[in-house]
Amino acid sequence: MDSKQIGEAFVRHSGLNEWAVANQRVVLYPQAETSLANPQGCWDWWGFTESTWQLDPLHDTREGVQVRALMAMIDRLEESPDEDE
Numbered sequence: 005m006d007s008k009q010i011g012e013a014f015v016r017h018s019g020l021n022e023w024a025v026a027n028q029r030v031v032l033y034p035q036a037e038t039s040l041a042n043p044q045g046c047w048d049w050w051g052f053t054e055s056t057w058q059l060d061p062l063h064d065t066r067e068g069v070q071v072r073a074l075m076a077m078i079d080r081l082e083e084s085p086d087e088d089e
Contacts, residue, residue, distance in 0.1 A: 006035045006045035032077050034070075 007015075015021065015033055024031045038045040047070065062068040066075070 006038065007033075009045065030081060032074070032081075034073065034077065 020031045023029070034047055036042060036045045036047050063070065065071065
């Protein structure tokens with residue numbers, strides 16, 4: 005569920021932040037918007053929107069919608085602060 009529905013419960017209590025600090029890692033918490041097809045706003049980690057029922061499933065490839073979103077987030081994190089100006 006997205007943060008509008010559960011607030012910061014997952015972020016605060018999953019243990020991922022503590023793991024990230026201990027291992028010098030960054031954790032992304034991507035959000036999905038609610039829609040008629042996705043009323044709970046769930047992140048599509050299993051490929052419902054681009055699954056094997058399609059002729060050319062993309063969810064687990066670099067061309068998949070959510071993989072592209074993650075890659076864009078990572079690219080943004082890698083930018084220098086002055087690149088925004």
